Structures are given as C-alpha cells and as structure tokens.
Amino acid sequence: MIYAMADLHGCAEQYFEMLQLIRFSKEDTLYILGDVIDRGEGGIKILLDMMRRPNVVFLAGNHEQMAVKVMKEIVESPPGMEDIILSEDHLLWMINGGDPTKKAFCALDKKRQQEIIEYILSAPLIEELDAGGRHFHLSHALPEWDESGLWEEAPWSEYLWGEPGYDKVYREDTWFVTGHIPTGIIDPEMDGRIIKKNNHIAIDCGAVFGENLGCICLDTMEEFYPKGQEEKQ
Numbered sequence: 001m002i003y004a005m006a007d008l009h010g011c012a013e014q015y016f017e018m019l020q021l022i023r024f025s026k027e028d029t030l031y032i033l034g035d036v037i038d039r040g041e042g043g044i045k046i047l048l049d050m051m052r053r054p055n056v057v058f059l060a061g062n063h064e065q066m067a068v069k070v071m072k073e074i075v076e077s078p079p080g081m082e083d084i085i086l087s088e089d090h091l092l093w094m095i096n097g098g099d100p101t102k103k104a105f106c107a108l109d110k111k112r113q114q115e116i117i118e119y120i121l122s123a124p125l126i127e128e129l130d131a132g133g134r135h136f137h138l139s140h141a142l143p144e145w146d147e148s149g150l151w152e153e154a155p156w157s158e159y160l161w162g163e164p165g166y167d168k169v170y171r172e173d174t175w176f177v178t179g180h181i182p183t184g185i186i187d188p189e190m191d192g193r194i195i196k197k198n199n200h201i202a203i204d205c206g207a208v209f210g211e212n213l214g215c216i217c218l219d220t221m222e223e224f225y226p227k228g229q230e231e232k233q
Contacts, residue, residue, distance in 0.1 A: 001217050002218045002219055003024070003215055004030070005018065005030070005032060005203055006140065006180070009038055011213055013042070022215060032050065034063070034140030035061035035179060036050070038093075047119065057127065059127060060124070061179065061180065071116065127139075128174075135175065136174070137171075137176045141162040141164065142162050142178055145168040145170065162180075166195070166200050169199050170199065176201070183206065193223075212226070
C-alpha cells in the first residue's frame with residue numbers, strides 16, 4: 001500500500017504509533033510531505049528513523065529549508081560556538097520553532113549531522129504517482145490558483161511556502177496531496193481531520209497543536225488517526 005502524511009513537527013510518539021496503526025511493512029511505501037522537524041521535540045528522532053527506511057520517501061518542507069541553512073553553519077562552526085550563530089537564517093529558524101531541532105542536532109556527532117544535511121538536501125519537492133486508479137501530485141505546498149495555468153510555472157519556493165486554492169480544481173485528472181496549512185485553518189469544521197475536496201487532499205491535521213496526526217492510504221483513500229485521537233473530535 002502507498003501512504004502519505006505530513007507536518008509531523010517533532011511528534012515522534014504519534015509517528016511511531018501511526019506506523020503501527022497502518023501496519024507499515026517493507027512492501028508498503030510512505031510519503032512524508034515535509035515539516036518533519038521544529039516546534040515539537042522529536043523531529044531529529046523521526047528523521048533518523050526515516051533515513052534508515054528505504055521505503056519512506058521524504059519530500060522537503062519549508063521548515064527543512066530553513067533548518068538546513070543553519071545546520072550547515074553549525075557543522076562548519078568550531079565546537080561550542082553553535083549558540084553564537086546570529087545570521088538572519090538562524091533568527092528566522094528560531095522564530096519558527098527551530099530551537100528543539102537545533103538542540104537535538106547539536107547533540108549528534110559531525111558525521112551524523114552531515115548525513116542529515118545530505119538527506120534533507122536530496123529530498124525532492126514533488127512526486128507524481130498512480131495508485132488505486134487515480135493520479136496523484138504530492139508536495140508540501142502548492143502555488144495559488146491561476147486560471148491561466150501559470151501556477152505551474154511558479155517558483156520552486158511556492159512548493160514549500162505556497163497556499164493552494166482549495167476551492168478550485170487544479171486538474172480534473174489529478175489529486176493534489178499537500179500539507180503546510182493545518183486543516184482547521186482551511187475549514188474550522190474539519191479541525192484535526194483530513195480534507196478531501198475539489199481534487200485536493202490536505203493532510204496537515206495540526207498534530208503539534210494538539211490535534212490529530214493524519215495519514216491517508218492513496219490506494220483506498222482510507223484515513224488513519226492514532227488511537228485516542230479520533231475520540232477527541
């Protein structure tokens with residue numbers, strides 16, 4: 001089976017619970033659509049687990065983009081000097097919840113730090129695939145809708161920071177799976193739940209803000225939420 005989830009934001013307990021819930025095996029593939037790190041405490045732990053699984057496909061998010069710039073500075077800094085990095089990139093990362101990720105990253109040896117940097121830098125922005133008789137486009141975010149079709153020519157940053165037009169059908173023959181924006185912001189009535197409408201599937205359910213971690217099986221369109229979270233709704 002093929003699964004997708006996004007915006008784990010350091011929620012390691014929910015991540016491992018989800019793997020058990022979907023009975024994730026070597027025969028399955030899991031796409032994680034960015035923002036694994038920051039805000040929560042377990043982002044580096046999740047990344048290290050993902051790195052050892054060949055059937056986990058990681059797509060970059062805007063938080064990884066912010067983090068990797070500073071991670072490279074940390075690796076190049078003399079020992080004990082990590083906390084005096086005062087670049088604009090560092091300040092932006094800290095403002096957006098990077099502190100727990102930075103602490104966990106700094107606790108690793110240089111070899112493992114470099115492996116994480118290379119893993120993030122190798123992550124694609126977009127994947128397209130077929131499953132269950134449907135065609136899917138997967139990315140962390142999407143450009144805003146443009147009726148002229150120019151949204152397809154948007155800069156790559158829009159696939160990290162963009163805000164899709166969920167009220168518009170981008171393509172009749174494609175389902176667009178994205179994270180980035182918690183579903184409760186898109187539709188307050190769907191807070192903590194996956195949204196499927198207008199050929200969009202929004203899967204950032206706001207786990208780090210106390211809502212569900214959501215996962216969808218692209219073969220069947222079945223939704224999964226860790227035990228004890230569904231009952232909150």
